[in-house]
Amino acid sequence: MITFSRVAETRSFTAAAQSLGVTQSAVSQTVKRLEADLGIRLLSRSTRSLAPTSAGEQLLATLAPNVAELDAKLADLERLREEPGGQLRVTCGKHAADTLVWPAFSRLLAAHPDIEGELSVEDRYVDIVAERFDVGIRMRDNLQLDMVSVPVGPPLRSVVVGAPGYLDACTALDSPRDLSRHRCIGFRTAGGILSPWSFERDGRTETVKVTSSVVVNDGNALVAAACAGIGLAYVLEELAAPFLRDGRLVEVLRNWSPRFAGYHAYYSNRRHPPPAVRLFIDLLRQEI
Known part of the structure; x- marks a missing residue:
C-alpha cells in the first residue's frame, strides 16, 4: 500500500x-x-x-x-533515537532498588521529563523480553546467555552474623563446616528455594546447606531475626552494616567472605537500546 x-x-x-x-x-x-x-x-x-x-x-x-x-x-x-523519551520499564530486586536503582532512576526522570518511567521491584528473575521490560538489574550469575549485561554496581559481600548473646552461648566458628553445630536462619528466594551459603578462602570455595530453624523471605526480616538472637544469618553486608556498627550484630567467618561482582544491568541482544536505556545505564555505572 x-x-x-x-x-x-x-x-x-x-x-x-x-x-x-x-x-x-x-x-x-x-x-x-x-x-x-x-x-x-x-x-x-x-x-x-x-x-x-x-x-x-x-x-x-x-x-x-x-x-x-x-x-x-x-x-x-x-527523534527518539537521538533524544531520550518514551517509556522506560525497569525490573530489579528490593536491595538493588534501595541501594542502586532508585537513585539513578529518579535522577534520570528528573532530568528528562519526556521519559515515562516504571520501576517493578520483585526478587524473582524476570524474562524481560516476554514481560516487555527494557532493562533488568540482577546478579551476573542469574542472567540468561542471550542477554547483553553491563556491570553497574560496586562489589558486594555476603557475611555471616549473629547477636552477641547468641554467640557468647555457642562454640566458636573456625570454618564453614562448623555451621552444622549452630542454629541458622534461612532465606527462601522468590523461586521457592533456600539460598545456599557460599564461602571462599585462598582460592577454595565451599557451599554449605545449613539446617534452618527459621526461614524468611525478606532481607530486613533476616537481619531482625539475627538481632533477636534466633541464630546466625547469611546476609549482604550492606543490610547488616548499621547493626554491626552499633554492636547488635557480630560478624563471624570473616576470612571466608571475600567481595564478589555486584549487580549487572541486562537487556535483550535482539533490541537496539534506546537513548533512555543508555542514559539509565550510564547513571547506574556512576554508582560503581
Whole structure:
C-alpha cells in the first residue's frame, strides 16, 4: 500500500524506488502483486506517463491520511533515537532498588521529563523480553546467555552474623563446616528455594546447606531475626552494616567472605537500546 501510494504521488516508478531505497523492478512487482490481489487495475501506464485509475484515486484518497500519520510517527521514532523519551520499564530486586536503582532512576526522570518511567521491584528473575521490560538489574550469575549485561554496581559481600548473646552461648566458628553445630536462619528466594551459603578462602570455595530453624523471605526480616538472637544469618553486608556498627550484630567467618561482582544491568541482544536505556545505564555505572 505504501509503495503504491508513493508511485501514485510521484507518478514515477523510478522516483518512488529512489525515495523508498529499493530497485525500480521491486516497486513495479509490488504494485503488480497489489493489483492482482485486488483484481483491479490501480495505475494507467504508457511509455511516457503514469497516472492512477479511478479505482487508484479512490484507494489513494483512503490511504493518504494514514500514510501521513505513519510518516509522522516514523519521524517521531527517528527523534527518539537521538533524544531520550518514551517509556522506560525497569525490573530489579528490593536491595538493588534501595541501594542502586532508585537513585539513578529518579535522577534520570528528573532530568528528562519526556521519559515515562516504571520501576517493578520483585526478587524473582524476570524474562524481560516476554514481560516487555527494557532493562533488568540482577546478579551476573542469574542472567540468561542471550542477554547483553553491563556491570553497574560496586562489589558486594555476603557475611555471616549473629547477636552477641547468641554467640557468647555457642562454640566458636573456625570454618564453614562448623555451621552444622549452630542454629541458622534461612532465606527462601522468590523461586521457592533456600539460598545456599557460599564461602571462599585462598582460592577454595565451599557451599554449605545449613539446617534452618527459621526461614524468611525478606532481607530486613533476616537481619531482625539475627538481632533477636534466633541464630546466625547469611546476609549482604550492606543490610547488616548499621547493626554491626552499633554492636547488635557480630560478624563471624570473616576470612571466608571475600567481595564478589555486584549487580549487572541486562537487556535483550535482539533490541537496539534506546537513548533512555543508555542514559539509565550510564547513571547506574556512576554508582560503581
